Amino acid sequence: MKIHQPIAPLSHNQLSTLEEGKANSVKDETDRSEKSTASHQLSERDLKQLNNSEKEEKTGSKKDSLPLHIQKMLEQIEKIKEQIEQEQQRLVELKARSDLNDQVKQDMQLQQANYVAQLQTELFSMAENVREALKNAGITDPGVLISAMA
Numbered sequence: 001m002k003i004h005q006p007i008a009p010l011s012h013n014q015l016s017t018l019e020e021g022k023a024n025s026v027k028d029e030t031d032r033s034e035k036s037t038a039s040h041q042l043s044e045r046d047l048k049q050l051n052n053s054e055k056e057e058k059t060g061s062k063k064d065s066l067p068l069h070i071q072k073m074l075e076q077i078e079k080i081k082e083q084i085e086q087e088q089q090r091l092v093e094l095k096a097r098s099d100l101n102d103q104v105k106q107d108m109q110l111q112q113a114n115y116v117a118q119l120q121t122e123l124f125s126m127a128e129n130v131r132e133a134l135k136n137a138g139i140t141d142p143g144v145l146i147s148a149m150a
Helices: 012-038 044-064 068-096 102-136 142-149
Strands: none
Touching: 068 102
């Protein structure tokens, strides 16, 4: 697109009209972009799901490049993490129960807390085993371990 220069200089009124038109068009463009942005906002749940899937894609590619036995260990770690979350939720639900005798409730809470602690110990042990397996496989980049554990 070629811009043509006016042959005669513009008067002061013509310049101010031209500048107002430019300012209005910029304002209209800004309003349109704000409206289009506002109409396409994702809910927090959708944003979280999108972010998690992006993280899984990034870490998934690094996990895929690891030896098979290490991948299996990482899958086991994921299962343990999920189990810990479930058991912690059960502990919270147990604490909220009011239909139990205080002594029975306290004993059950202690038993559940011990089970969660045991799972966490198992998780740390598995993480150490993965670190050792990575070392034995000749993978020394700490970023691989961190991304694999994420």
